[in-house]
Amino acid sequence: MLIEIKDLRKTYAMGDNLVKALQGVSLKIGAGEFVAIMGPSGSGKSTLMHVLGLLDTPDSGSYKLLGEEVSKLSENKLAELRRSTIGFVFQQFNLLTRTSALENVALPLIYGHSSARAADPRQLLEQVGLGSRLDHKPNELSGGQQQRVAIARSLVHNPHILFADEPTGNLDSKSQGEIMHIFKTLNEQGITIVLVTHEVEIAEYAKRVIKMRDGAVVSDIEKPSNKSVSRSIAVPENHALRGSAGPDKFSFRDSLSEFFQHFKQAWRSLAANKVRTGLSMLGILIGVGSVIAMLALGTGAKESLEKQLSSMGSNLLAVRPGSSRSGGVALQSGDVTRFTMEDARQMRSDIPNVVRTSPSVSGRGQIVFGNKNWNTQVQGTSPDYAPMRASVPDLGRFFSETENTQRSRVAVVGRTIVREVFNGKSPIGEMIKINKVNFQVIGVLPEKGANTFRDQDDLVIVPVETAMKRLFGKEYVDNIDVEVVDQQSMESVQEQIKQLVIRSHRLPPSQQDSFQIRNMADIQSALSETSKTMTWLLGSIAFVSLMVGGIGIMNIMLVSVTERTREIGLRKAVGATQNDILSQFLIEAVVVSVAGGVCGIVLGCGISFVLSSVAGWTTAVSAQSVLVSVLFSLAVGVGFGLWPARKAAALHPIDALRYE
Numbered sequence: 001m002l003i004e005i006k007d008l009r010k011t012y013a014m015g016d017n018l019v020k021a022l023q024g025v026s027l028k029i030g031a032g033e034f035v036a037i038m039g040p041s042g043s044g045k046s047t048l049m050h051v052l053g054l055l056d057t058p059d060s061g062s063y064k065l066l067g068e069e070v071s072k073l074s075e076n077k078l079a080e081l082r083r084s085t086i087g088f089v090f091q092q093f094n095l096l097t098r099t100s101a102l103e104n105v106a107l108p109l110i111y112g113h114s115s116a117r118a119a120d121p122r123q124l125l126e127q128v129g130l131g132s133r134l135d136h137k138p139n140e141l142s143g144g145q146q147q148r149v150a151i152a153r154s155l156v157h158n159p160h161i162l163f164a165d166e167p168t169g170n171l172d173s174k175s176q177g178e179i180m181h182i183f184k185t186l187n188e189q190g191i192t193i194v195l196v197t198h199e200v201e202i203a204e205y206a207k208r209v210i211k212m213r214d215g216a217v218v219s220d221i222e223k224p225s226n227k228s229v230s231r232s233i234a235v236p237e238n239h240a241l242r243g244s245a246g247p248d249k250f251s252f253r254d255s256l257s258e259f260f261q262h263f264k265q266a267w268r269s270l271a272a273n274k275v276r277t278g279l280s281m282l283g284i285l286i287g288v289g290s291v292i293a294m295l296a297l298g299t300g301a302k303e304s305l306e307k308q309l310s311s312m313g314s315n316l317l318a319v320r321p322g323s324s325r326s327g328g329v330a331l332q333s334g335d336v337t338r339f340t341m342e343d344a345r346q347m348r349s350d351i352p353n354v355v356r357t358s359p360s361v362s363g364r365g366q367i368v369f370g371n372k373n374w375n376t377q378v379q380g381t382s383p384d385y386a387p388m389r390a391s392v393p394d395l396g397r398f399f400s401e402t403e404n405t406q407r408s409r410v411a412v413v414g415r416t417i418v419r420e421v422f423n424g425k426s427p428i429g430e431m432i433k434i435n436k437v438n439f440q441v442i443g444v445l446p447e448k449g450a451n452t453f454r455d456q457d458d459l460v461i462v463p464v465e466t467a468m469k470r471l472f473g474k475e476y477v478d479n480i481d482v483e484v485v486d487q488q489s490m491e492s493v494q495e496q497i498k499q500l501v502i503r504s505h506r507l508p509p510s511q512q513d514s515f516q517i518r519n520m521a522d523i524q525s526a527l528s529e530t531s532k533t534m535t536w537l538l539g540s541i542a543f544v545s546l547m548v549g550g551i552g553i554m555n556i557m558l559v560s561v562t563e564r565t566r567e568i569g570l571r572k573a574v575g576a577t578q579n580d581i582l583s584q585f586l587i588e589a590v591v592v593s594v595a596g597g598v599c600g601i602v603l604g605c606g607i608s609f610v611l612s613s614v615a616g617w618t619t620a621v622s623a624q625s626v627l628v629s630v631l632f633s634l635a636v637g638v639g640f641g642l643w644p645a646r647k648a649a650a651l652h653p654i655d656a657l658r659y660e
């Protein structure tokens with residue numbers, strides 16, 4: 001027996017009222033039958049059909065389909081039966097809007113990889129007389145034509161049984177005739193047909209008429225003339241149940257093509273709501289864009305810092321007047337130990353492990369060359385400055401010790417000066433005025449780039465003796481840089497310098513902190529700590545914006561699930577499993593977030609390009625940050641898409657189909 005039901009009961013709770021839709025229905029339907037279920041409205045016909053079509057579950061009673069008890073089957077098994085054994089035709093057609101007739105018919109083929117028995121959708125449409133309407137969308141078809149598309153769809157997996165719930169209820173009488181003719185032909189081809197109708201003319205087509213009232217069968221009449229025909233058809237082999245009772249054989253190719261199908265479906269529904277898709281992408285786009293841009297800024301800052309640190313030279317100590325403990329508070333002149341050129345010489349000659357020393361003074365200077373006027377920083381140093389601070393000129397030369405002691409008026413200029421004062425031309429040999437004193441340019445400093453505070457190339461270096469005596473009128477140097485032979489000796493040298501200064505300046509204990517010795521390595525590590533903190537800070541801001549973007553996607557997905565509840569119901573009715581629905585919605589979320597992510601990467605690169613070319617900041621987009629962004633947006637898609645997708649997947653087919 002194809003269908004065998006015993007004592008089926010179903011009760012709906014309507015507020016306080018209990019509506020007994022089915023009150024103990026028992027029936028048997030054999031293969032090849034053509035059954036019409038009739039009865040007044042509210043008699044339980046549709047409820048019975050939904051139970052038979054595996055769209056709904058009864059409260060109690062037994063339903064055996066092809067000899068198997070349905071209530072014992074798993075959700076996936078039920079989906080497979082809906083797909084392969086059963087075809088369902090609804091009164092409202094339930095076609096996907098904005099989707100062509102052909103694609104509507106092919107919809108069930110997306111689900112289920114056992115397509116061996118599948119029919120050709122094109123042929124089916126031709127069979128129902130719509131061969132010339134393949135590309136028409138439902139809104140371009142009449143009611144009768146839409147129902148024919150729906151019938152073709154129900155036939156695509158070559159089902160054994162066709163359930164039709166008032167299939168002609170919404171149609172005019174001409175279409176009614178055409179539809180019924182199709183059913184009759186199908187039945188003659190061996191398909192069992194069970195249809196609900198309340199019209200006597202429709203029931204005329206059937207070979208057996210079951211009448212219901214108040215949830216129970218009141219009469220069951222078989223037309224004698226057809227009896228022999230119906231009995232002559234053999235029960236179909238129940239391979240749908242037995243054939244794949246074990247776990248599904250699932251090859252990689254199948255899953256790939258299934259993924260592609262889901263992707264296509266997801267893409268289609270995203271494309272159907274372009275504005276909404278765009279808006280939900282925007283969140284991720286901005287998030288990823290800011291991640292990229294901020295990380296680029298952070299990395300750029302770090303790189304320029306590193307460059308700067310290396311240009312500072314290594315193993316350097318800086319000796320300066322003033323207390324390290326007094327912070328920004330100015331000390332009285334008596335409390336400050338001032339240094340002379342002699343101090344620098346002494347440090348070099350008296351302390352082992354000191355390689356070089358470079359005393360320096362600095363101040364502002366007005367440069368005049370031709371009609372150009374430029375205010376810049378002027379630094380007086382000794383010749384040792386060049387190798388110590390990575391400042392060996394790449395054009396021309398640095399000044400010599402002789403030039404220093406002779407207070408020669410020679411200058412080495414930075415790149416910015418070359419650009420601004422000399423229009424980019426080589427300045428070697430040119431005469432310039434610095435604070436009204438004539439100098440000859442003898443070299444150009446290597447480019448160091450700008451840091452956060454100032455342009456390091458906006459600088460003129462002159463011999464320290466010249467600067468002190470001819471330019472600034474200073475007797476003391478501002479600081480002394482000391483290069484130590486290696487990192488290990490830094491601390492001992494620092495201590496020795498301290499003792500030397502105390503000795504040579506005869507400092508009493510109360511004034512022993514009237515000067516400070518700073519270790520560049522400390523400064524370097526402090527600076528790189530700062531840049532790390534900055535990167536973290538920027539990164540976390542970007543992270544928050546990504547989260548916000550993700551929540552945006554979740555929001556839209558939830559709306560989309562609610563809005564497409566009926567569509568989900570239909571997909572389940574034609575055989576989609578929970579996993580199918582889950583995949584489809586998940587893919588949608590991931591496509592949105594990854595597409596947003598990719599656009600965000602472009603945006604982020606754009607922003608950092610603009611920042612570096614317009615604002616002059618150093619930025620560096622790292623491959624790492626791009627990879628992290630892609631992975632992150634993927635994770636956001638999966639993370640925030642999962643809940644809506646699960647919500648969609650968990651919907652019960654009939655509840656989803658009834659959703660208004």
Ligand code: ADP
Pocket residue numbers: 012013014019020021039040041042043044045046047048
């Ligand atoms: P028919 O198809 O014969 O018109 P139905 O099977 O649709 O009858 O309905 C049988 C009874 O169950 C009706 O009284 C109807 O109001 C009730 N009913 C059907 N579906 C629901 C539902 N989802 N919730 C509450 N009551 C329902």
